[in-house]
Amino acid sequence: MPDPGNPVEQPDAAQFPLLPQLTLDCIILGFHEDQLRVLLLRWKDTQEWSLPGGPVRQNESVDAAAHRILKERTGLDQLFLQQFHVFGDVVRYNREEIKKKLKHVIDPEKWYERAVSIGYYALVDYSKVSPTPDAFTEECQWWDIKNIPQLLFDHNHIITVALQALRIQLSWQPIGYNLLPEEFTMPELQRLYETILGRTLDPRNFHRKIQGLGIVERLETRRKGGAHKAPYLYRFNKAQYEAMLTEGNLSFS
Amino acid sequence: MPDPGNPVEQPDAAQFPLLPQLTLDCIILGFHEDQLRVLLLRWKDTQEWSLPGGPVRQNESVDAAAHRILKERTGLDQLFLQQFHVFGDVVRYNREEIKKKLKHVIDPEKWYERAVSIGYYALVDYSKVSPTPDAFTEECQWWDIKNIPQLLFDHNHIITVALQALRIQLSWQPIGYNLLPEEFTMPELQRLYETILGRTLDPRNFHRKIQGLGIVERLETRRKGGAHKAPYLYRFNKAQYEAMLTEGNLSFS
DNA sequence: TTTCATTATGTCAAAATAACACATTAAGCT
DNA sequence: AGCTTAATGTGTTATTTTGACATAATGAAA
Structure with missing residues (x-):
């Protein structure tokens, strides 16, 4: 699922108990036509985009959750996955605005408390990816990193930080x-x-x-x-x- | 408080609601007599040492929690503080062993579920620090980084990862x-x-x-x-x- | 004044980096 | 077949950075 920042009740919550108030966000990067592209999700019945992400299950490690989310969105098993930052501000974005924008997808009553988000970036072979939306979204698509729209939550900021981390990685x-x-x-x-x-x-x-x-x-x-x-x-x-x-x-x- | 890995009921829990299953660990580094030293805490009535750490309160950011913990242990306000890794394995250490070792400090019934820990390292001016134990511990002391004893939880591992991150920082x-x-x-x-x-x-x-x-x-x-x-x-x-x-x-x- | 411990300092060779231009060739067109 | 177009493959030189190396200076203590 995408990270609703504040996690919401998950479709499979009964089956898989979750770590509360903790989510992942994944910056999945591919390279195509000389562009660095990032995989984004469009929420059902909206024009709002966000990063893929989701909660961590009680019985899986944080890294395993990142791998699972990546597998779900891309179909890929083996890839380069790198934790790069924890986003832990009390107020990461305007909650009321988000509730309003997503009211047709998520009952505004169902939003939980603030969540801390762990950022991962993944480097994948563009041609091998099958972009797949999740339960909250209806479209999964590559976007040129130079041309990212206004995203939900603090996801524009998260992408900025991910790219900084990527450049640091590149330097050594x-x-x-x-x-x-x-x-x-x-x-x-x-x-x-x-x-x-x-x-x-x-x-x-x-x-x-x-x-x-x-x-x-x-x-x-x-x-x-x-x-x-x-x-x-x-x-x-x-x-x-x-x-x-x-x-x-x-x-x- | 030190990070009990699995968080335990906190003395001031009533006053300050906490983020569940999430803790911080701080590697506080100083430099003295040509040694890089790390601040460790000894648990009450034991010879067991661990890193300073603790939970994040609901009304503070993760970074603020790290600053607070540092302030509590060192008395210092301004310092270099760097998030370096999230430790998110389901089983980070042998829980039964820990419960046993700390049974005089923490009622073994009071241990919660697994916790994810966010690692920070801090660089501080050794001479300005007043090492101060917390509610669970009775001694706060500098240890030469080359001579760290066996620590509680996965804290030896956390220190290793922190030093790697520090060397990477040093390189650029x-x-x-x-x-x-x-x-x-x-x-x-x-x-x-x-x-x-x-x-x-x-x-x-x-x-x-x-x-x-x-x-x-x-x-x-x-x-x-x-x-x-x-x-x-x-x-x-x-x-x-x-x-x-x-x-x-x-x-x- | 002698000794000891540590600091301050310069040169040269080797390696890494930055700057720079042109011949080659596959495809498409005529 | 020959010409054009577009992108690739490649070598040299100057500059900068790095690594290796040794000795004179000085404060304190004996």
């Missing part, structure tokens, strides 16, 4: 394994980095850098189809990639 | 403003970095680096008192320091 860990298909081209990887960093990179320097990290291997084949020189295909060297995820590029001086 | 943000007194020497700052990083640094290179960041200003005065050449005193350039905290040294390449 590699990114791409979970965002690109198995085989990809160097310009594609470069555009992914450029999109996250919000600036252009020099293709020669980028190539040198990535090769230096040893996280990719060039294949024999090239990708044909464009009206231009065919780029080589690459795949990630999983072992080296994992190593860079763990050790990272941490260096003080 | 300056550290020191909240850990050192207003005036300090370059060797002191260097030893702080060395302690956090767990390795020695070259004094010439360190000096060059720190000067390059522009976060410190050398004063006219030197610190006398040691049987050796008197080191210059420095103070942080707050503006530049803040700038480095925000912008950081983030660079992909």
Whole structure:
């Protein structure tokens, strides 16, 4: 379910007792047509969008809840999932406004107390995702990160914080394994980095850098189809990639 | 109060309704005698130690709760406080063992369900702290980070994760403003970095680096008192320091 | 005044980064 | 077949940053 910020009575509450006043919000990011995109949900009978999210069940870990929600929204099992912040203000958004906007979906009497929300971001292979709405929503769709509408709750803010965290990750860990298909081209990887960093990179320097990290291997084949020189295909060297995820590029001086 | 992992009935529960099944744990770090030290609490009538922590009240933000707990344990108001991880496993530690160990402090019947804990680390000026135990504990003391005893709950693990987060912070943000007194020497700052990083640094290179960041200003005065050449005193350039905290040294390449 | 402990400081080599331009080639068009 | 278009693949150089390294200076104590 999306995070109603203040959790509401859940459809499957009887079956699955929940941790009270605690929710997750998931920023599910994909990369398509040179755009970083985020998966959003549209609430039933409204034009209001929000992040996917939901409560944590008593018998599952917080991480497991995040995985479950991701699985429900995307169909994907394995993905890069990263806790990045806890949103714990007493008043995270205007509750009356939300109650009003969602009154046709959720009985305004059924809103509980304030909730603390744990933010996760996930990096997924856009082409493998089957966007699926939940019990409160009727549409699940990708949105260009540069073009997010006004969202419910404090979700615009949460996205901002998630992107900051993602850029920090990028500065000392590699990114791409979970965002690109198995085989990809160097310009594609470069555009992914450029999109996250919000600036252009020099293709020669980028190539040198990535090769230096040893996280990719060039294949024999090239990708044909464009009206231009065919780029080589690459795949990630999983072992080296994992190593860079763990050790990272941490260096003080 | 320390985090009983599973929260227990709180002494002031009537006065302050709490967020259920949610607690904070605070890793309060100071620097003294070239050691990074963490503040720990000893439970009443036991030899068992744990991290400071406690529940979040309904009418305060999670960050405010962390500040409150820090204020209660240290007497300090302004300090560097950083959320670093949420510990959300269903079983974070052996509950029966804990109930038994603390049976003289907390009625084993009074333990609630599992709790999710939000980890914060704080960097404080050792000399300004007045360690103060809470309602469940009778001693509050600094421990060398290299010499932590077996702690209650999953607190040894939490400390490990906090130190990892601290090292990551160090790799792209300056550290020191909240850990050192207003005036300090370059060797002191260097030893702080060395302690956090767990390795020695070259004094010439360190000096060059720190000067390059522009976060410190050398004063006219030197610190006398040691049987050796008197080191210059420095103070942080707050503006530049803040700038480095925000912008950081983030660079992909 | 001698000794001891610690601090302050500069140079050079190596590595990493930033800046920069042009030949190649697949596809589409004529 | 030949031309055009669009994007890719690639190397060099200057600059900056990092890492390695050793000695003179000085305050306190003996």
